């Protein structure tokens with residue numbers, strides 16, 4: 001004989017507790033960063049230009065990177081391995097058209113290179129570290145997190 005177990009029906013207060021956090025508005029509006037400032041996305045004057053630019057800012061999920069560029073080469077979103085080698089053979093995304101807005105959807109590192117190998121080697125590549133969204137409004141008693 002097979003007995004069928006009927007799961008208990010959750011009570012209404014429990015359902016409300018589970019749903020309400022999902023309805024909270026996001027705490028901080030997203031930021032838009034124009035990559036490279038007035039210079040835009042191009043072969044930079046120094047190889048570390050974009051890393052210096054990137055390290056002066058904090059990036060959070062939902063923020064937008066705006067790339068403006070000219071010429072035939074495209075903008076590639078790549079993996080770490082390809083970023084370090086200027087390897088354009090298997091990008092995650094391949095953008096062209098001179099104006100690309102990239103929404104940072106995941107926390108962790110995010111990498112971009114020029115599809116032009118020599119331009120990439122001269123510094124036209126960017127790595128940003130994206131932080132989770134709750135970072136800007138930490139709870140008051142967070143001193144033991146990660147312990």
Ligand SMILES: *[C@@H]1O[C@H](CO)[C@@H](O)[C@H](O)[C@H]1NC(C)=O
Pocket residue numbers: 056057058
């Ligand atoms: C980035 O975050 C760090 C650590 O929270 C903070 O000290 C720094 O001032 C922030 N930088 C900017 C440009 O917001």
Ligand SMILES: *[C@@H]1O[C@H](CO)[C@@H](O)[C@H](O)[C@H]1NC(C)=O
Pocket residue numbers: 074088089090091094095096115
């Ligand atoms: C990226 O797109 C451009 C233009 O659409 C194309 O010429 C190029 O071959 C593509 N590169 C890669 C690596 O997919």
Ligand SMILES: *[C@@H]1O[C@H](CO)[C@@H](O)[C@H](O)[C@H]1NC(C)=O
Pocket residue numbers: 082085087088089090
């Ligand atoms: C470029 O990366 C791909 C994997 O994405 C790899 O198969 C290929 O061998 C790499 N090419 C070079 C020149 O490193």
